[in-house]
Amino acid sequence: MDVTHAIPSPGSARSANPTWDIGSIRKRWLEFWRNPRAQFRGYLAGLPFDYPPALITGSWLAMAVIGIVSTIQRHNYFPNALPLLAVLALLCSMPVFCVLAITPPPLAMASCGVVVTAIFLMQPVQSDFAPFVLILTVGEVAALVPKRWSVVYALVALGELMIFDALDRVGWSGPNTRLEGLQMYTAGLALGWMVGVMLRYQRKFLHQERESQEIRAARAADEERRRIAREVHDVIAHSLSITLLHLTGARHALQTDRDVEDAIEALEDAERLGRQAMADIRRTIGLLDRSPSKPAPEPGIADIDGLIADFVGAGLDVRYTGSGDLGAVSAAVGLALYRIGQESLANVCKHAPDSTARVRLEVDSATAILTIGNTLPAGMPTTRGSGMGLSGMRQRAELLGGILVTGPYDDGWMVRAEFPLAAERGCALTGVGKSRTERREDE
Template sequence: MDVIHAIPSPVGARPAIPFRESGRVRDRFAAFLRNPIAVVRRSLEELPFDYPPSVMISADAALVVVAVGATIQRHDYFPTVLPLLAVLLVFASVPLFCFFGVTPSPILLAASGLGATAIFLTQPVSADFAPFVLVVMVGEVAAIVSKRWSAVFAVLAVLELIAFDMAGHLQWSVSGQRLQGIQMYTVGIALGWLVGVMLQYQRKFLYQERESQAIREAQAAGEERRRIAREVHDVIAHSLSITLLHLTAARHALQTDRDVDDAVEALVDAERLGRQAMADIRRIIGLLDTGPSKTVPEPGIGDIEDLVGDFVRAGLDVRATFAGDLDTVSAGVGLALYRIGQESLANVVKHAPGATATVRLTVDEAAVRLDVDNTLPAGPARDPGGGMGLSGMRQRAELLGGRIAAGPYDDGWSVRAEFPLAASRARLSCPLPGLVHGAATTAREGM
């Protein structure tokens, strides 16, 4: 949110200049006085370090506690202003960033930390808080630069503490005081560096996770498009195949027998199937809409009998047998079996006109199987085309852990699909025995 534009302006006044985009210190300072909390938060969000504002505010709060504590420890040195100068130097990057637009750089942070600590240590006290300024600063620098450069700063911080400790040792006999706990401060700097490095790794892993999430979303979108394409293909192929059969029957009835009643009945069935196909296509296309849509049940295993009936009424010589408890089959597997049977029978109409087909659906304790067999007509085979029938059926089966095979079998063509009923059953990948799953499948890929 634009903090400046969020503050009401007098009527007729010039448009307010965005806080971070303004080139004048006066405008930035005025915005800060109007709403300091919102301005600081917005400025933190615009930093190039890509850390949540709460993390950066926590680090600055730790610096405030350490700097104020180190200043209070030096009450015996008052009225000297050196501790106050050290505090101002610690937070020099804040006014430079807020009022002059200077983005805090690692060099600026390191220099302010080393300088402020040096000012504090010129007035030594026992159990000094001042070296913890370096601990926090080292962590901040390690969180935004490479490990190599942050390690250099950590070494410089330790050397500074050693230098002041040595200086205090040389002046011990006069008025100096040694820096107590040099080992503790060194370990603290090392821990601060490790915390900063861990934050940087966390940010790196966050980038990787965002990239992986984007890839997964793209893959999911592609898979959804392919699924919708398969549904549209199956619906159109099925409806057109049966509609053409009805139209052929109507034409034959009018041309040969002059039987108007049979022709009208065939046309009524063709109209019904066309309307049903349009409703199915609207439902599938509705999946692409982000708005609410009517929920229409998908066809399932119980609708396969009606599917066969549609083809029978259209003139296809097909017989069906059903065995087992169909209620044990899940909705997803039932839809896949329905679409496979639909595509298989549509292929019979398209590639083997006049053939005889057999549909067998068997459900037992372990699996559900669908077999669609048909004879092959005499004469040269029809052009298989370049469709997506078999590939779509294969994808449906593989997504649900099933297996499918199609190809010449005995004196005809056969499609066999099998899905395990047990949820823990591993995915089946090998073709069913007795069926050619290579070149024969390719030959019918146009279905």
């Protein structure tokens, strides 16, 4: 999208529905008369130019000073009233716009600059300040309108000065009075136009930065929502899977063996895991709260033993082997390995609760590899699901520069997560360039 088109056009904010009845104008004038400073500041703050009110006020004051100095230079022409009319137009333009509550149209500003300068130059003086009205007006117009129109106005202003210089050369204004320093005024027009264009570009880049910040904020919010959704999903899937296994064991103990003690023990474990799940969910949902909090530490690689113990205690046949220095694994990678293992074992409980699961954790100087495999009952399909479990595990791995391989393997199902540990190796992981068949052969 062209950001220049997104910039509010001058006059769009105030002149959309102007009120021109006498009563409203009188009311605004009385409010301005009682507290001109507050009314003027409120008017400047509401202008759609995105320029600081101090800059707009400074430009108007500079124009007023130039007009007053130009009028004083023409004291020899008094009682002629032309200079007074010109300076009155410069002084009253902004208050009139403020009282009428409209945005100064660039065309009106350009026309006022040309007319006021012409009035002054009709009574030429030496070292005239009047052309500075054009210089300042060219800068104001260039800061508000596209370059193609501001260039046209700058050329019109230069043409006006050249016309009066030519007239002075033929002596229409009398001897010893002519416009001096045309080259200096021309350079001033060019400088004023450049300053105005730079201000316009600054305004354009300001809008681009605002849009970029909004996009980044929206993306960050989406990513945070996805992260919290993954956390809630992992917690619920893990806790409910183990709780259901405990409840199933309690039911079997009561129905088959009439063993009340085993049933009570299974129910106590289910209650403990349920309370733990509720605490984890509250902590995860608490991330949405803006107030500062001190959440419990995130689980890491050292908690994988406890995770597997929970599944084993719930009745799932899990065989675990681990090797390597677990202290070499960062907290982020440890959390990802824990969550991937948690989700994988929860899927085993959900889809193949009577199968045997094998968990192997290997940590060396370069990588950390977690492999979860399980047998599948005869006739069970090996197609991938469409839930957010696999996609969440894959996102966790990719965010940390790792890879995740899932799919059927021999007589069962395998999940293999691999993360880099050596920073100098970046994302150059073992087996990245290998095919799935080659990875299986390595196993």
